[in-house]
Amino acid sequence: MKVQLQLETIPVWDGVKEGSECFICSLMKKAEEDGVRYYLSSAVMTPEVRVETNTHGFCTHHLSMLAEAGKPQPLALVMDTYYEESRKILAPIAERIASSPNARKAMKLVHAFFDAAGERERGCLICSRMEERLVRYCYTVASLWRDDQDFRAALEESKGFCLHHARSLLETAPEALSGDDLAEYARFIISLTMRNLDRVQHDDWWMTQKYKSENRDKPWSGCEDAQKRAVYKLTGEGRVIDPVRK
Numbered sequence: 001m002k003v004q005l006q007l008e009t010i011p012v013w014d015g016v017k018e019g020s021e022c023f024i025c026s027l028m029k030k031a032e033e034d035g036v037r038y039y040l041s042s043a044v045m046t047p048e049v050r051v052e053t054n055t056h057g058f059c060t061h062h063l064s065m066l067a068e069a070g071k072p073q074p075l076a077l078v079m080d081t082y083y084e085e086s087r088k089i090l091a092p093i094a095e096r097i098a099s100s101p102n103a104r105k106a107m108k109l110v111h112a113f114f115d116a117a118g119e120r121e122r123g124c125l126i127c128s129r130m131e132e133r134l135v136r137y138c139y140t141v142a143s144l145w146r147d148d149q150d151f152r153a154a155l156e157e158s159k160g161f162c163l164h165h166a167r168s169l170l171e172t173a174p175e176a177l178s179g180d181d182l183a184e185y186a187r188f189i190i191s192l193t194m195r196n197l198d199r200v201q202h203d204d205w206w207m208t209q210k211y212k213s214e215n216r217d218k219p220w221s222g223c224e225d226a227q228k229r230a231v232y233k234l235t236g237e238g239r240v241i242d243p244v245r246k
Ligand SMILES: [Zn+2]
Pocket: 022, 023, 024, 025, 026, 161, 162, 163, 164, 165, 236, 237
Protein backbone atom coordinates (compact mmCIF):
# COMPACT_ATOMS: atom_id res chain seq x y z
CA MET A 1 0.00 0.00 0.00
CA LYS A 2 1.48 3.28 -1.09
CA VAL A 3 1.53 6.38 1.12
CA GLN A 4 -1.09 8.80 -0.17
CA LEU A 5 0.56 12.13 -0.87
CA GLN A 6 -1.52 15.29 -1.15
CA LEU A 7 -2.72 15.92 -4.71
CA GLU A 8 -2.11 19.38 -6.20
CA THR A 9 -4.65 18.98 -9.00
CA ILE A 10 -5.46 22.67 -9.57
CA PRO A 11 -1.90 24.06 -9.90
CA VAL A 12 -0.85 21.07 -12.03
CA TRP A 13 -3.84 21.41 -14.40
CA ASP A 14 -3.22 25.19 -14.61
CA GLY A 15 0.41 24.38 -15.31
CA VAL A 16 -0.21 22.02 -18.21
CA LYS A 17 -2.49 24.65 -19.78
CA GLU A 18 0.10 27.46 -19.54
CA GLY A 19 2.02 26.25 -22.60
CA SER A 20 5.53 26.83 -21.21
CA GLU A 21 8.65 24.71 -21.79
CA CYS A 22 8.23 23.15 -18.32
CA PHE A 23 5.39 23.95 -15.97
CA ILE A 24 7.20 22.27 -13.07
CA CYS A 25 9.85 25.03 -13.51
CA SER A 26 7.08 27.66 -13.20
CA LEU A 27 5.60 26.01 -10.12
CA MET A 28 9.04 25.68 -8.52
CA LYS A 29 9.93 29.31 -9.16
CA LYS A 30 6.71 30.19 -7.35
CA ALA A 31 7.61 27.77 -4.52
CA GLU A 32 11.02 29.46 -4.28
CA GLU A 33 9.46 32.94 -4.08
CA ASP A 34 7.06 31.69 -1.40
CA GLY A 35 9.99 30.21 0.57
CA VAL A 36 11.96 33.47 0.43
CA ARG A 37 8.86 35.43 1.47
CA TYR A 38 8.22 33.06 4.40
CA TYR A 39 11.74 33.47 5.83
CA LEU A 40 11.41 37.26 5.58
CA SER A 41 7.99 37.34 7.26
CA SER A 42 6.89 37.63 10.89
CA ALA A 43 7.43 33.85 11.12
CA VAL A 44 11.10 34.57 11.91
CA MET A 45 10.04 36.35 15.11
CA THR A 46 8.91 33.00 16.55
CA PRO A 47 11.41 30.96 18.59
CA GLU A 48 10.69 27.67 16.76
CA VAL A 49 11.46 29.12 13.35
CA ARG A 50 14.60 30.83 14.66
CA VAL A 51 15.87 27.53 16.06
CA GLU A 52 15.41 26.13 12.55
CA THR A 53 17.19 29.04 10.83
CA ASN A 54 20.01 29.03 13.41
CA THR A 55 20.51 25.28 13.01
CA HIS A 56 20.15 24.81 9.24
CA GLY A 57 20.30 28.18 7.52
CA PHE A 58 20.18 28.43 3.73
CA CYS A 59 22.19 27.49 0.64
CA THR A 60 24.28 30.25 -0.93
CA HIS A 61 21.77 30.74 -3.77
CA HIS A 62 18.87 31.29 -1.38
CA LEU A 63 20.95 33.43 0.99
CA SER A 64 21.58 35.71 -2.01
CA MET A 65 17.86 35.81 -2.77
CA LEU A 66 17.14 36.69 0.87
CA ALA A 67 19.80 39.43 0.74
CA GLU A 68 18.39 40.94 -2.45
CA ALA A 69 14.72 40.80 -1.44
CA GLY A 70 14.71 44.27 0.15
CA LYS A 71 13.61 43.19 3.65
CA PRO A 72 16.45 44.32 5.95
CA GLN A 73 14.85 43.93 9.38
CA PRO A 74 13.75 40.27 9.38
CA LEU A 75 16.95 39.21 7.60
CA ALA A 76 19.06 41.12 10.14
CA LEU A 77 17.33 39.19 12.96
CA VAL A 78 17.87 35.84 11.23
CA MET A 79 21.52 36.58 10.47
CA ASP A 80 22.30 37.91 13.96
CA THR A 81 21.40 34.67 15.73
CA TYR A 82 22.77 32.56 12.86
CA TYR A 83 26.14 34.27 13.36
CA GLU A 84 25.86 33.63 17.11
CA GLU A 85 25.38 29.91 16.46
CA SER A 86 28.36 29.87 14.07
CA ARG A 87 30.42 31.75 16.66
CA LYS A 88 29.79 29.04 19.28
CA ILE A 89 31.31 26.52 16.87
CA LEU A 90 34.13 28.59 15.35
CA ALA A 91 35.38 30.67 18.31
CA PRO A 92 36.88 27.74 20.29
CA ILE A 93 38.84 26.62 17.19
CA ALA A 94 39.93 30.22 16.56
CA GLU A 95 41.27 30.40 20.13
CA ARG A 96 43.25 27.21 19.65
CA ILE A 97 44.71 28.61 16.41
CA ALA A 98 45.71 31.77 18.31
CA SER A 99 47.69 29.75 20.83
CA SER A 100 49.00 27.04 18.49
CA PRO A 101 52.72 26.46 18.96
CA ASN A 102 53.78 25.72 15.36
CA ALA A 103 52.77 25.85 11.68
CA ARG A 104 51.78 22.19 11.44
CA LYS A 105 49.42 22.44 14.40
CA ALA A 106 48.09 25.83 13.24
CA MET A 107 47.31 24.59 9.72
CA LYS A 108 45.61 21.46 11.05
CA LEU A 109 43.34 23.70 13.10
CA VAL A 110 42.80 26.03 10.12
CA HIS A 111 41.46 23.01 8.20
CA ALA A 112 39.22 22.13 11.14
CA PHE A 113 38.01 25.75 11.26
CA PHE A 114 36.96 25.79 7.60
CA ASP A 115 35.55 22.25 7.72
CA ALA A 116 33.28 23.45 10.52
CA ALA A 117 32.39 26.58 8.52
CA GLY A 118 31.62 24.37 5.49
CA GLU A 119 29.45 22.12 7.63
CA ARG A 120 27.41 25.20 8.59
CA GLU A 121 26.66 25.78 4.90
CA ARG A 122 25.01 22.40 4.48
CA GLY A 123 21.22 22.11 4.27
CA CYS A 124 18.78 24.83 3.24
CA LEU A 125 15.33 25.45 4.68
CA ILE A 126 14.03 27.08 1.49
CA CYS A 127 15.25 24.11 -0.60
CA SER A 128 13.49 21.79 1.89
CA ARG A 129 10.16 23.60 1.52
CA MET A 130 10.59 23.55 -2.27
CA GLU A 131 11.35 19.83 -2.28
CA GLU A 132 8.14 19.03 -0.39
CA ARG A 133 6.14 20.78 -3.10
CA LEU A 134 8.18 19.24 -5.93
CA VAL A 135 7.38 15.74 -4.71
CA ARG A 136 3.66 16.56 -4.48
CA TYR A 137 3.62 18.12 -7.98
CA CYS A 138 5.42 15.14 -9.52
CA TYR A 139 3.14 12.71 -7.66
CA THR A 140 0.11 14.63 -8.96
CA VAL A 141 1.33 14.54 -12.58
CA ALA A 142 1.72 10.74 -12.38
CA SER A 143 -1.66 10.28 -10.65
CA LEU A 144 -3.55 12.48 -13.14
CA TRP A 145 -1.78 10.81 -16.06
CA ARG A 146 -3.19 7.47 -14.81
CA ASP A 147 -6.68 8.65 -13.79
CA ASP A 148 -7.63 11.45 -16.18
CA GLN A 149 -7.57 10.85 -19.94
CA ASP A 150 -8.03 14.58 -20.64
CA PHE A 151 -4.90 15.32 -18.60
CA ARG A 152 -2.93 12.64 -20.41
CA ALA A 153 -3.99 14.10 -23.78
CA ALA A 154 -3.11 17.66 -22.65
CA LEU A 155 0.32 16.47 -21.51
CA GLU A 156 0.88 14.70 -24.83
CA GLU A 157 0.12 17.96 -26.65
CA SER A 158 2.22 20.10 -24.27
CA LYS A 159 5.84 21.20 -24.66
CA GLY A 160 6.82 18.63 -22.05
CA PHE A 161 9.31 19.25 -19.27
CA CYS A 162 12.90 20.32 -18.81
CA LEU A 163 15.37 17.44 -18.58
CA HIS A 164 16.00 18.20 -14.89
CA HIS A 165 12.32 17.89 -13.95
CA ALA A 166 11.75 14.89 -16.24
CA ARG A 167 14.15 13.14 -13.86
CA SER A 168 12.21 14.39 -10.80
CA LEU A 169 8.97 13.13 -12.37
CA LEU A 170 10.34 9.65 -12.98
CA GLU A 171 12.08 9.41 -9.61
CA THR A 172 8.78 10.23 -7.87
CA ALA A 173 6.62 8.06 -10.17
CA PRO A 174 6.95 4.83 -8.08
CA GLU A 175 5.09 6.66 -5.27
CA ALA A 176 2.01 6.79 -7.49
CA LEU A 177 2.40 4.01 -10.07
CA SER A 178 3.59 0.42 -10.30
CA GLY A 179 3.86 -2.45 -12.76
CA ASP A 180 2.66 -1.82 -16.33
CA ASP A 181 1.42 1.68 -15.47
CA LEU A 182 4.89 2.66 -14.26
CA ALA A 183 6.58 1.23 -17.37
CA GLU A 184 4.13 2.99 -19.69
CA TYR A 185 4.54 6.27 -17.80
CA ALA A 186 8.34 6.03 -18.07
CA ARG A 187 8.06 5.49 -21.84
CA PHE A 188 5.56 8.36 -22.11
CA ILE A 189 7.70 10.88 -20.19
CA ILE A 190 10.96 9.92 -21.93
CA SER A 191 9.38 10.06 -25.40
CA LEU A 192 7.72 13.43 -24.59
CA THR A 193 11.07 14.72 -23.30
CA MET A 194 13.12 13.57 -26.32
CA ARG A 195 10.59 14.96 -28.79
CA ASN A 196 10.62 18.35 -27.10
CA LEU A 197 14.39 18.48 -26.65
CA ASP A 198 14.60 17.97 -30.43
CA ARG A 199 12.10 20.79 -30.99
CA VAL A 200 14.10 23.17 -28.78
CA GLN A 201 17.35 22.18 -30.50
CA HIS A 202 15.71 22.87 -33.85
CA ASP A 203 14.63 26.34 -32.63
CA ASP A 204 18.18 27.00 -31.41
CA TRP A 205 19.57 25.84 -34.77
CA TRP A 206 17.18 28.18 -36.58
CA MET A 207 18.54 31.05 -34.47
CA THR A 208 22.08 30.20 -35.68
CA GLN A 209 20.76 30.32 -39.27
CA LYS A 210 18.89 33.59 -38.73
CA TYR A 211 22.22 35.34 -38.03
CA LYS A 212 23.41 34.49 -41.54
CA SER A 213 22.95 37.38 -43.95
CA GLU A 214 20.99 35.33 -46.49
CA ASN A 215 18.34 34.58 -43.86
CA ARG A 216 18.00 38.12 -42.57
CA ASP A 217 14.55 38.59 -44.09
CA LYS A 218 13.17 35.16 -43.20
CA PRO A 219 10.76 34.92 -40.23
CA TRP A 220 11.99 34.18 -36.71
CA SER A 221 9.15 31.65 -36.31
CA GLY A 222 9.09 32.12 -32.54
CA CYS A 223 12.84 31.47 -32.11
CA GLU A 224 13.82 34.90 -30.75
CA ASP A 225 14.56 33.41 -27.30
CA ALA A 226 15.76 29.98 -28.49
CA GLN A 227 19.22 30.25 -26.90
CA LYS A 228 17.68 30.80 -23.44
CA ARG A 229 15.12 28.04 -23.90
CA ALA A 230 17.98 25.76 -24.98
CA VAL A 231 19.70 26.44 -21.64
CA TYR A 232 16.67 26.12 -19.37
CA LYS A 233 15.25 23.09 -21.20
CA LEU A 234 18.31 21.22 -19.89
CA THR A 235 18.94 22.76 -16.49
CA GLY A 236 15.45 23.75 -15.37
CA GLU A 237 14.67 26.72 -13.14
CA GLY A 238 13.73 26.88 -9.48
CA ARG A 239 16.01 23.94 -8.73
CA VAL A 240 16.16 22.34 -5.31
CA ILE A 241 19.86 22.58 -4.43
CA ASP A 242 20.54 21.35 -0.91
CA PRO A 243 17.50 20.42 1.17
CA VAL A 244 17.98 19.56 4.85
CA ARG A 245 18.49 15.78 5.00
CA LYS A 246 16.31 14.40 7.75
ZN1 LIG B 1 11.58 22.19 -15.28
